[in-house]
Amino acid sequence: MKIKKTMSSSTLSTIMIISFLFFTIIDVKAQSCSDEFTKIVERKNITECKILRTLGAEFGWKCYNGTNSTTILEILFGAYLESSEGWIAWGVNPGKRAEMVGTKALIGVKKHDSSMMLNTYDVTKETKRGCALVPMRDIGLNVSSMSTQNEGSNFYTIYAKLVLPSDVYNITRLNHVWQIGYEINNGKPLNHPTTLHNVDSSETIDLTSISGRSTGQYRSFLRSVHGVLNIIGWGTMLPIGVIIPRYFRVFPFHRDPLWFQLHVGCQLTGFLIGTSGWIIGLVLGHSSRYYIFHTHRDFGILIFTFSTIQMLAFRLKPKDTDDYRKYWNMYHHFLGYGLLTIIVINIFKGINILNGGSKWKWSYIGILICLGAIAFGLELTTWIKFFIEKYNKTKSNNSTVQPNKDTLEDASDKKKQKE
Ligand code: HEM
Ligand code: HEM
Ligand code: HEM
Structure with a gap:
């Protein structure tokens, strides 16, 4: 009991x-985008934005119907790139899963002079094995209006307009992937770190929901x-x-x-x-x-x-x-x-x-x-x-030994008297 x-x-x-x-x-509240990012979102007339859950990255988007059953998607991706060289990437994956292999990516490569070169790439199995990643013009998305921006303090953004064919991409379940790397070779992006944050940088997002509801959260x-x-x-x-x-x-x-x-x-x-x-x-x-x-x-x-x-x-x-x-x-x-x-x-x-x-x-x-x-x-x-x-014990021991001594002395006195 x-x-x-x-x-x-x-x-x-x-x-x-x-x-x-x-x-x-635990941050229970949904985080809103940073002031820095929000300013660019407004400037670009982008309607939605959210903080991605890893690498401190942020994502803004606006989508509307295009011709021939396509969706036009305007994206803005932002992340800090502290190193003097490196790259930031965002992409969509037409496959079943939100993962690296198969991603059609936009990669901004930062050079030593802090300028950024933006290109489109096809990320394949070979890339994962270490083959060099080279720009590819046609990644099946008809990408236009590409631009990058550096808002000072190493915060870089990528902006682009994509045309998503509806039979390949479903905007209510779009697999998107993002990444940051800190090494380049001759302007080519090299392997990124593989910490938990770097391998947990993909999700399936519903672009029609205001907050960008996603699985993986x-x-x-x-x-x-x-x-x-x-x-x-x-x-x-x-x-x-x-x-x-x-x-x-x-x-x-x-x-x-x-x-x-x-x-x-x-x-x-x-x-x-x-x-x-x-x-x-x-x-x-x-x-x-x-x-x-x-x-x-x-x-x-x-x-x-x-x-x-x-x-x-x-x-x-x-x-x-x-x-x-x-x-x-x-x-x-x-x-x-x-x-x-x-x-x-x-x-x-x-x-x-x-x-x-x-x-x-x-x-x-x-x-x-x-x-x-x-x-x-x-x-x-x-x-x-x-x-x-x-x-206390030693003290009390001493005081109990004392009377014994006295008693002994008393006894010997009495013995002497008798004699
Ligand atoms: C994960 C679970 C447990 C841990 C980590 C644990 C750890 C310890 C430790 C470190 C001591 C010694 C503390 C000291 O005097 O310096 C202790 C003493 C003791 N624990 Fe546990 N214990 C656990 C569960 C239990 C359970 C479930 C029981 C009984 C149902 C139990 C019974 C006792 C008893 C009787 C002593 C005193 C032992 C003695 O007479 O020296 N413990 N425990
Ligand atoms: C530059 C060339 C790249 C190389 C050599 C590379 C290499 C790798 C390797 C080896 C892993 C597996 C880590 C592990 O299993 O522990 C991985 C995972 C990953 N990479 Fe890359 N990567 C590159 C570019 C990219 C790009 C551009 C993106 C994003 C657009 C990206 C996104 C991811 C993601 C999300 C993962 C987690 C696992 C997965 O989804 O497959 N990577 N990468
Ligand atoms: C003594 C306490 C803990 C135990 C017994 C424990 C146990 C485990 C186990 C068994 C796994 C699965 C590992 C695998 O199969 O890869 C795991 C994963 C993990 N743990 Fe812990 N853990 C402890 C404390 C913590 C703490 C305090 C944190 C962070 C604050 C943490 C963060 C993680 C993370 C991030 C993973 C990876 C999850 C994933 O694979 O997605 N753990 N832990």
């Missing part, structure tokens, strides 16, 4: 922490949910659950059986929240075709396995009086502390993969500082209490 009560209060506080993190770390959201659940479950609840037996079981504070109820409550809540985050990670990992984060995944599997073994304590914990209880204690302590180390490492690995800015890193460093400060305070209390008790 008491365990249930402690568990429900720890669940309540966890829900509160989760909601707090959701609102601080849910992946970013799930990644954030995965991060938050893992940080709360493994990264916060489990360490709190370890601090409790360390300082409240025997010394400096003896709170029996409250320490046990709180330990089990925290570890069970942490395990359940962490496991749901871990499952989301596995689902995301399974559905991403182009990349596997081996170390992060292996550490994740290790974390789940070790904590499941720890949870077996529910059924396999020997009684206090059993002979082998001390061995169980040793393994439970050792595995517990080892687990905490891997968890912290893996959380920072995950944050690195997400590459989502310093918000994640500093939020978790904040949590670690709080937990560290609490543990440090309790450790200090332990040592202070230990030395005070030792001092």
Whole structure:
């Protein structure tokens, strides 16, 4: 009954922490385009615009019916290109998926003097294998009015008018792809980086919806949910659950059986929240075709396995009086502390993969500082209490030895008197 009560209060506080993190770390509101981009959108008479979910890119568009069952699409694509040379690209893919191979692209190549050359390209399987990407005049889109613009501060835009044949392109489900590369050779774009952001830069967009509704957005959201659940479950609840037996079981504070109820409550809540985050990670990992984060995944599997073994304590914990209880204690302590180390490492690995800015890193460093400060305070209390008790003990020992000495002296006096 008491365990249930402690568990429900720890669940309540966890829900509160989760909601707090959701609102601080995850951007729930739809972002509007930057001022810089909006100005050009207005100048070009483009009607819609949205921030793309990776590489800090922005996309504006306007579409209307052309002749012979075609759609005229005016696009404006903008992104920062910090390096002295490099390229920015945007394109459409007539195939089934929004992916690199098969993309008909517009690529703006930035040269050393900051000027940008814009051309059309056909991105093929060979390109992915490393064959040079050369401009191609006819990419089946009748591209016109191409221009690039540099708004200072390395923000570059590409503008063009395309004619999309309706039998090949469906504007309510248009596969579009964007990319940024930092290397060129003789004006030819070279390979781009392959971080999560670079391989997650495609989506299927509905150009007829005002906000540019797209599929693929849910992946970013799930990644954030995965991060938050893992940080709360493994990264916060489990360490709190370890601090409790360390300082409240025997010394400096003896709170029996409250320490046990709180330990089990925290570890069970942490395990359940962490496991749901871990499952989301596995689902995301399974559905991403182009990349596997081996170390992060292996550490994740290790974390789940070790904590499941720890949870077996529910059924396999020997009684206090059993002979082998001390061995169980040793393994439970050792595995517990080892687990905490891997968890912290893996959380920072995950944050690195997400590459989502310093918000994640500093939020978790904040949590670690709080937990560290609490543990440090309790450790200090332990040592202070230990030395005070030792001092008192020595003092009381001395004062109990004193009367014995007196008694001995009394006895020898009495003996002398008798003699
Ligand atoms: C310049 C030549 C290019 C080379 C050598 C190249 C190479 C690659 C490679 C090797 C990958 C696979 C990464 C992995 O599996 O870890 C990849 C992925 C990707 N690239 Fe490129 N790329 C080039 C140009 C482009 C362009 C111009 C675009 C966009 C218009 C683009 C968009 C993408 C996207 C969205 C992915 C994610 C996976 C996919 O959709 O296939 N790439 N690229
Ligand atoms: C992932 C889950 C768990 C982790 C990471 C974990 C970790 C730990 C750690 C590190 C300690 C030692 C703290 C110290 O004194 O320095 C500890 C103590 C203890 N834990 Fe757990 N624990 C978990 C789950 C459980 C469960 C489910 C139970 C019981 C149902 C349990 C029962 C105990 C007991 C009885 C002690 C005290 C052992 C002793 O007498 O020294 N633990 N735990
Ligand atoms: C200790 C806590 C964590 C565990 C156990 C864990 C576990 C996992 C697992 C098993 C995967 C699948 C890997 C694959 O198959 O490629 C994964 C993917 C991932 N994790 Fe974590 N993770 C943790 C923390 C985090 C954190 C804190 C973040 C970010 C804030 C994060 C971000 C990611 C990302 C971005 C992916 C790739 C998803 C994708 O493939 O689309 N993880 N994680």
